[in-house]
Amino acid sequence: PALPAGWSAEKDFKVLSSLSSAVQRNIEPVGPHFLAHARRQRHNRTFSEDERI
């Protein structure tokens, strides 16, 4: 895969569209990964903030 000739964009990227809408589902509240997720949700933290703690 090479860059096609004539492709150009500001700062080398361009946005074409956004994601399709999401589906609301229930996650099963079990396992260590869920508990980490719940902790982030409750304290409104992002992944990287969580890692720093």
Added chain:
Amino acid sequence: MSEETGAGERFAIGISFGNSSSSIAFTGPDGKAEVIANEEGDRQIPTILSYVESEEFHGTQAKAQLIRNSKNTVAYFRDYLGKDFKSIDPTPAHQSAHPQQSDSTVAFTIQDTDAETPSTVTVSEITTRHLRRLKQSATDFLGKTVNAAVITVPTNFSDAQREALVAAAKNADIEVLQLIHEPVAALLAYDARPDAVVEDKLVVVADFGGIRSDVAVVASRGGMYSVLATVHDYELGGANLDQVVIDHFAKEFIKKHKVDPREDARGLAKLKLEGEATKKALSIGTNATLSIESLVNGIDYGSTINRTRYELLSGKIFSQFTGLIESAVKKADLDVLDIDEVILAGGTSHTPKIARLLESIFPEKTKVLAPSTTPSAINPSELSARGAAYQASLIQEFDTEDIEQSIHPMVTVTPHLSKTIGVQLVSADESGEFVPLVNAETALPARRVAQYTVPKEGGDVLIRITEGEREIKVTKPEPKPKAEKTEEDEEDSDFDSDEDEEEEIREVIWKSTKPIAEAAVKGVKAGGKVEVTININSDLGLQITAREVGGKGGVRLAVEAPAASANGSA
């Protein structure tokens, strides 16, 4: 273990509470879940209570009482808990104490004290007594008073049933930390193993129990689980297979002695008990015996059955089990090709033939986790108890309030990606292959990183982030044998070639459906790799980073959340 909180220390175990049998499990300090045997040495403890002259029997001992003392023996009561009498199916309890209406709940009339008149005991009270015995067995084994538990329940257990179970456990002095779903517990039991690798996969968990069967299709994404579809069958379970064995032996008995032992209540109870044991033996060996003293009319009976015969007789029932799995996959709008793992749980999953049939239904890459197909498989009977024990060890030190907040719908109802997001490495001449990076049904927020090899010569690379869909490509082999075939062909060969012909080749093809963003990474070294990181927020906004592995800088870009569903209304 020690907590500074002044409140009494918690000591939690995992309990799987089934209609036919229950298990207790504990997670040791090494992080390994172990199923605890009760004082009789049973790890699968029959969910049965029996009373003989005011003495309480539990588990296997109570099960034996189904023959002599069926009226004072309570069995198969789990599904009656928290239910209205009109909505229950009393069939499973035919051979034991019958359920009856008592106010708004279900009760049993049993002689459980020395009093002259039998007492009416509600199903909650029976559950409490059962849990108390389980708790006692665990306490005796562990040498420390158990006062809390994580209990597994079916996915379609209603709120009333959950409340009734928590209340019954409370009466047995067990604090229910959390009720978790049986299939998810089974999945957790596998993922909690130290050598397990967290990966995105679609898993079918089939829980084949004694008197009911449940199948769930679960998306496992980054160690988090979302149930996509469930199916339940209340008339399918190990009891159907027991019946096959019972009928087989009963017919043999009739041939010899001209009486049907199934028509005698006690004869039937004996056949049931021994027939089940024979069926279990057939899951291990290829031959099993059955011998019953004084089956009916004082006649002793002994005979054998081999596995081939049993599998032949059970063919129809086996296909009901596999059919249930196929219907669950269909209900989730998936194809067997999408499934990465099939976890067989529940006692009936020991049957080798069921696992082998599943292997033939699913593609080769799908792992069928059962003792007969995967040597490292965990005992199917122990899965949910182990999962519960593991979960118990994770949360036992949390405050009750913490647990409640964490399992609140505010936390668990989460947007999931509806389409798979992947990367296309695009070159000038070809459109580029779509490689999935973040799978559909991934809970948000999520982050994934992957590396891609660039062409040998290196240079500038265009990366296109795009949504994709999987399609199933069906290739029909050329119908050449048709022409050659003559009418004189023998029936056998005709049949065979027909089979071959219809064998289509089905494969998964990924198609890019909606390009999201493009980025150029320039001047990649020959033989280098490009690393792409995607961060997706709950509002569907995303950040993408693309850089050469070992290189500096790279390209960063952000895609804004779609305006229409910014609040996650979809």
